[in-house]
Amino acid sequence: MANVLWLQGGACSGNTMSFLNAEEPTVVELITDFGLNILWHPTTGLQIGDQVQDLLKDILDGKVQMDILVFEGSIIQGPDNTGTMNLFADRPMKDWIKELSEVAGYVVAIGDCATWGGIPAVPPNPSESTGMQFLKKNKGGFLGPNYVSKGGLPVINIPGCPAHPDWITQILVAISVGRIGDVQIDDYHRPKTFFTDFVQTGCTNVVNFAQKVDGGFGTRGGCLFYEVGCRGPMTRASCNNILWNRQSSKTRANHPCLGCTEPGFPHHDLKKGSVLKTMKTLGVFPKEVPEGRSKLAYYMEAGFQKILPTNKRVQETSK
């Protein structure tokens, strides 16, 4: 049994929509079988108006226990740090969050906007958005670098644009079944169980990557790292391990990984030549190489493979 309050700031509801796609467990099972009690949710909450305001006040007064505060969307601070670009229940959402985070058992930030600021925080950041405990790669964010919830953890970040439903539900289940002690977080506060391996792990085109067989849009087979900007080798997430909608992943559908679980997303701030293209040095060499590799060694290996591919079979495809 765990009481959950879910709020949205500078959000698009994408994480809520993702959450509603959950299958193991489904959202209905989360409530009926795992005793999760959703105190209020903007999409499915039944209480309206003063009922919600009273609930928020009761939580702040300690009359209602809030085990988990789930936040989706950026913290909107504009204009001029007033927060009036995002009013909720008669006051700036940021003021609610500041107070609610002080009484929360655990705070879970869901999606890139809540974790790192996301797309709203791309320069010129018109709404003065930030993440709960990070802005891009910088620790701090809205609640500050030293924030810990009553349960003793900093904000648990479940990034992704959106976060995968299993990443969300399984952390909620972990808390509700008393396994929070097993949740380890990395330097960016991401649960290691989902964000240790790279997206490339499990990618069906990993052989083509190794053999430097280039892919592209509208084709079968081939690796998307070389021309169309796939960030699978630099992005920690389990997209090719726990599939999306139980069917696929970006890279399996020939869609370059956008690196949305990393705090730089959208990478290079969308500048010219960076969207769905591989940024190059000297027009040939990828600016970014797989994490943990030296650039020179990587370029040499890639050059050899291009000239002398060790396995031509990977270029064959079936329909």
Place this chain on the structure above:
Amino acid sequence: MSVTELNISPVGRVEGDLDVKVYIDNGKVTRAHTQAAMFRGFEKIMAGKDPQSGLIVTPRICGICGGSHLYCASSALDTAWGTKLTPNALLLRAIGQASETLQSIPRWYYAIFATDLANKKYADKPLYKEVVKRWSAYVGETFQIGLTASGLPVQIYALFGGQWPHSSYMVPGGVMCAPTLKDITRAHAILAQFKNDWLEPVWLGCSIERYMEIKTWDDMLAWVEENESQRNSDLGLLIRAGLEFGLDKFGQGVGKFLATGTYLHKDMYNNPTIEGRNAALISSSGFFDSENYHEFDHMKVSEHVKHSWYGNQEDGLHPWDEPLPTPMKSQTLHDSDFDNQYSWSKAPRYDGHAAEAGPLARVIMNANPNNKEHQIRDPLFGDIIKKLGPSVFTRVLARVHEAPRIYKFIEQWLSEIDLDGEFYVKPVEKDGKGFGATEAARGALAHWIEIKDGVIKNYQVMAPTTWNVGPQDGNDNPGPIETALLGTTIEDPLDPVEVGIVARSFDSCLVCTVHAHDAQSGAELSRFKL
């Protein structure tokens, strides 16, 4: 009953933040103002960035209709760059758009709309007990089936786009994917599961084919009574309870409708142009002025900002001529001056008129007698709008009416994909202007782009919610939801569920807050705890 102030903040179950101020006199709403209460500035973020930024950024404007934004963003670049689109590319984009809309029907109906019918306001109605048993949030018998089944259509989206929500698989020149036989067969199987789990046994109580024979309102009423299975289906119950609860009696709106149309025919839009778009649509575009149909012309679209919190802009500009938004100081609903600026939403107008966007607008266009052979020709809502007029009930019926047809389309389009054909033709990037549009689940969506010196100079998005919740225009004429609230009877000021029901019948992409004020003095009178 005297003039009353109500204060509901928030009314949930949608996305974003909307406040509504209503003035109530003798139990009826006499004046209403909508206030969009959140600003992120996506158009400003895209300025000066890579021309393809819209493919990544705009789906994140709305996670509920992100695929629809993608459809628009890729189409806007198609027209700006003069791309080539193969039949496969057009089919795969249409399948994605249709899957997103099909998902939205049970998800919206059960999670957002129908739970209001379980409100105690209707407790004295004979069908109330059955409604509560089926549609109560989380525990309702068919709520659970419908909400779970809503995840299936987007599994098809994931096969081609990698995931839903937030894919960018539609790109200028086509699509990224090149599906294989296993993707197609799997998509067919998932679609069938959606039909077998929910659409036929739970929702229709009959076959899709039988339902699609309905051509008039009388046919529809006869269909309900035809047998127990149809009568007891969720659609049968919606029709019976909807009429019994009086949903057909309020929430009329402006009576003018706009659809930008969607699903570009695989053989008719291979060289995309703005001028050629209307003729290539399968779900047709148009403007219906409550009597006559008019061809859609995007140049007749304008945005008003007299009552919006933006500066440096004259009223009534076409999106290509609009500057990027300059946010002004905003106020809470309580402190807003409704003679001046009071919303983050702009007020779009078509040929000067406020117009309702949404499924009702779409099915009215489908009843246009001038529709071509390749376009949807379905007279039902031409008849319904004549006999019943617009209302909460008509709007909801229009939304759910689309499910069987969309199902058949996806099935057909999957069967037309040529696995040996091309999916993408790399375009040549250039400067220029573009326009792309579609029908998101909740209505007309359009993007306008201007590219200069290889980067975005201007990007303007007009969403269905902007059409519907927009404030007053330059002539102080109210928007569709502002109008739809007028005359609504608030039976119990302690529980003004009617206001929420009107707003939710539009599926407005915002969270609602309601204040009610003295109609004469405008002063707030008292606050009711809800």
